[in-house]
Amino acid sequence: MATEILMPALSPTMEEGTLAKWLVKEGDTVSSGDILAEIETDKATMEFEAVDEGTIGKILVEEGTEGVKVNQPIAVLLEEGEDASAADDVSSGAAEPAAAPEGDTDTREAKAPAAAAQPADPPKADASPDYPEGTETKTMTVREALNSAIAEEMERDENVFIMGEEVAEYQGAYKITQGLLDRFGDKRVIDTPITEHGFAGIGVGAAFGGLRPIVEFMTFNFAMQAMDQIINSAAKTLYMSGGQMGCPMVFRGPNGAAARVGAQHSQDYAAWYASVPGLKVVMPYSAADYKGLFKSAVRDPNPVIFLENEILYGRSFEVPVLDDFTIPFGKAKIARSGSDVTIVSWGIGMSYALEAAEKLAGEGVEAEVIDLRTLRPLDYATVIESVKKTNRCVTVEEGWPVASLSNHLSAYIMENAFDWLDAPVLNCTGKDVPMPYAANLERHALITTDEVVEAVKKVTYR
Amino acid sequence: MATKKAGAKPNVSAEELLHYYREMLLIRRFEEKAGQLYGMGLIGGFCHLYIGQEAVVVGLEAAADEGDKRVTSYRDHGHMLACGMDPKGVMAELTGREGGYSKGKGGSMHMFSKEKHFYGGHGIVAAQVPIGAGLALADKYLGNDRVTFTYFGDGAANQGQVYETYNMAQLWDLPVVFVIENNQYAMGTSVKRSTKSPSLWERGAAYGIKGEEVDGMDVLAVKAAGEKAVEHCRAGDGPYILEVKTYRYRGHSMSDPAKYRTREEVQKMRDERDPIESVRTMLLDGKHASEDDLKSIDKEVKDQVNEAAEFSKESPEPAMEELWTDIYAKEIPQGEAV
Ligand SMILES: Cc1ncc(C[n+]2csc(CCOP(=O)(O)OP(=O)(O)O)c2C)c(N)n1
Ligand SMILES: [Mg+2]
Numbered sequence: 011m012a013t014e015i016l017m018p019a020l021s022p023t024m025e026e027g028t029l030a031k032w033l034v035k036e037g038d039t040v041s042s043g044d045i046l047a048e049i050e051t052d053k054a055t056m057e058f059e060a061v062d063e064g065t066i067g068k069i070l071v072e073e074g075t076e077g078v079k080v081n082q083p084i085a086v087l088l089e090e091g092e093d094a095s096a097a098d099d100v101s102s103g104a105a106e107p108a109a110a111p112e113g114d115t116d117t118r119e120a121k122a123p124a125a126a127a128q129p130a131d132p133p134k135a136d137a138s139p140d141y142p143e144g145t146e147t148k149t150m151t152v153r154e155a156l157n158s159a160i161a162e163e164m165e166r167d168e169n170v171f172i173m174g175e176e177v178a179e180y181q182g183a184y185k186i187t188q189g190l191l192d193r194f195g196d197k198r199v200i201d202t203p204i205t206e207h208g209f210a211g212i213g214v215g216a217a218f219g220g221l222r223p224i225v226e227f228m229t230f231n232f233a234m235q236a237m238d239q240i241i242n243s244a245a246k247t248l249y250m251s252g253g254q255m256g257c258p259m260v261f262r263g264p265n266g267a268a269a270r271v272g273a274q275h276s277q278d279y280a281a282w283y284a285s286v287p288g289l290k291v292v293m294p295y296s297a298a299d300y301k302g303l304f305k306s307a308v309r310d311p312n313p314v315i316f317l318e319n320e321i322l323y324g325r326s327f328e329v330p331v332l333d334d335f336t337i338p339f340g341k342a343k344i345a346r347s348g349s350d351v352t353i354v355s356w357g358i359g360m361s362y363a364l365e366a367a368e369k370l371a372g373e374g375v376e377a378e379v380i381d382l383r384t385l386r387p388l389d390y391a392t393v394i395e396s397v398k399k400t401n402r403c404v405t406v407e408e409g410w411p412v413a414s415l416s417n418h419l420s421a422y423i424m425e426n427a428f429d430w431l432d433a434p435v436l437n438c439t440g441k442d443v444p445m446p447y448a449a450n451l452e453r454h455a456l457i458t459t460d461e462v463v464e465a466v467k468k469v470t471y472r
Numbered sequence: 473m474a475t476k477k478a479g480a481k482p483n484v485s486a487e488e489l490l491h492y493y494r495e496m497l498l499i500r501r502f503e504e505k506a507g508q509l510y511g512m513g514l515i516g517g518f519c520h521l522y523i524g525q526e527a528v529v530v531g532l533e534a535a536a537d538e539g540d541k542r543v544t545s546y547r548d549h550g551h552m553l554a555c556g557m558d559p560k561g562v563m564a565e566l567t568g569r570e571g572g573y574s575k576g577k578g579g580s581m582h583m584f585s586k587e588k589h590f591y592g593g594h595g596i597v598a599a600q601v602p603i604g605a606g607l608a609l610a611d612k613y614l615g616n617d618r619v620t621f622t623y624f625g626d627g628a629a630n631q632g633q634v635y636e637t638y639n640m641a642q643l644w645d646l647p648v649v650f651v652i653e654n655n656q657y658a659m660g661t662s663v664k665r666s667t668k669s670p671s672l673w674e675r676g677a678a679y680g681i682k683g684e685e686v687d688g689m690d691v692l693a694v695k696a697a698g699e700k701a702v703e704h705c706r707a708g709d710g711p712y713i714l715e716v717k718t719y720r721y722r723g724h725s726m727s728d729p730a731k732y733r734t735r736e737e738v739q740k741m742r743d744e745r746d747p748i749e750s751v752r753t754m755l756l757d758g759k760h761a762s763e764d765d766l767k768s769i770d771k772e773v774k775d776q777v778n779e780a781a782e783f784s785k786e787s788p789e790p791a792m793e794e795l796w797t798d799i800y801a802k803e804i805p806q807g808e809a810v
Pocket of ligand 2 (some may be wrong): 625626627653654655656657658659
């Protein structure tokens, strides 16, 4: 049976092209792979190969013809034994271009809910305490809390292991992994060479292969070298595999400015990671949150970015004494209640937020301070409920101002609580400069408590 | 397992030869069909065909055991068919339909199968290399004796993460076979134009990794080299590199202007070195099969591919709700420990 040879689509964007040159003529026999014609597309001149074998019965489009539409018949191919007359009554059946269904006219879409992901009712804020009142607590540094969280999770599940630079024999560049090598051995506490891109990828492969890796970056500044594996491999694979292949692992390490280490060692990546669907992003402030959230991170079936802070490592907080203390993701904490203004922060930003709230209290302004704790998922409900109560909001973020999480929060509040606002939302962020080294400049490049106090005064018109 | 001298032709049964013939032909016909569907606008975006390289993956699959893993680049259709994934599911993924391996959400470059231990389908050149070593790390950690085949191209061999991975794989004795599919071009850049150290497998020596060059147009040579590499890995001796010299007949992807090599060069390869033709000749000359036997295999394969194409056209597009699913897992969908 004769079949039509159709004008092919030779690039992702091609809709029509020029049939520049025929390399076969009527009567030629061709087999699969033979070049039939040269076709000029929107990108280049390309060769068009035969897929089936047969004889060219008729050429329907002369060479030099411009604007030949994709899927338009350009020649007729005869099968073995057919004569040229068959070319005149081609069965279009075999070659019928089964046009790709148009996505936006698909009837299935009409049946689907308008926006499947948007929940019908906004979720209510969950103000339940992280642990029951009266639970015994113990004073611990962030470092101790994190160390114990890692150890507890490694104890619980033998497929949990930790790898990174200096995590084992050196006991951790910031002593977070102190003692783990002795306790768990070098199979589970693995010193890597200085090779972030490579070991991040090895961590991803190990997670695909059934383990629960904890990958430590000495600091997140160096994770830029591993960014591709984190985003393209870890975050996107579940989706690209239609839900088949997940990547349960934690990437952790100190993030943001330490002290006087210059521009390349002082960046806050919160907004970068928080913009990526497929990642979960945690950035705790208190030791209890470090502990409870880290344990949840290890158990989470998704890739989790756990952003720590070197300055906080040595700070002490009360941590509940419980056998297995975890905090769910997506639950902000009201660190201080107040009715005059909402201050939203996370990570080390909380130090400025809380200090500012204390100062403001002395001046008669009661600030409600919200610690987001997890940035993805983000607890919008707690923020919105608070803003509806205080009618004012200031955000505090260590990172740069442009395309910051603070910008995102401002936009979200504007869209969802516009009528409740008595003043524009103000963002207190790091300055729009690389981090300087000089002590006075660095102090000024970061957020200061006074700036937060000023911002609150502005939104409360004082 | 008996060791074979490198280079020596191993004994091979008629059944095995017929199996390789069938497997390679399936890939070729499948890819031709994919090219055709692309031309009709049924497949979109990037589509990288494996035509010409069939002996690489079929030879290595013949050296693999149940539970061994594989991971590769975007040029992945052949790998999926060779490890036993269903042509229907692969083709339907190419057309972006619900019946595809990734429910239409991955496309030509991104498919996975836990069941067949196929770990993708990766679009970033060389990103699969550390991932492959990580899979091997998991196997070693879990104490089974599985091996991971990590495939990448000659172009990928110039990426830094390959050497980061070599270093760690050897340092930790990971059971991974690095398979460099050297088809002589990275898009339009020939190996010669991308490096002055063109013997890619020898670069492993800098890290203490053994390896060898293999004729990738000869399925039996690939199988023999694969067995040697697997044995090395399973014995706990760490990684092994196979640089498999092969050739792609088609363009890099569907939109390849074909200006960087001559038509004669391609034609010469097809005429003189075609991996399927040479097995066909072996079968006929050795009287292991008649023309009719082969014709009936051809027909079976063609039917199988047509069936896959039909399925890929009939399977509906994914439901709109799929846009919002599989971003986060509630359970742990990941590779099973074998
Ligand atoms: C990191 C990165 N850079 C560039 C590209 C674009 N790209 C896709 S394939 C390719 C050539 C790769 O050639 P090779 O590794 O030899 O594999 P082959 O296509 O020959 O199988 C390039 C440059 C990419 N996908 N990823
Ligand atoms: Mg190549």
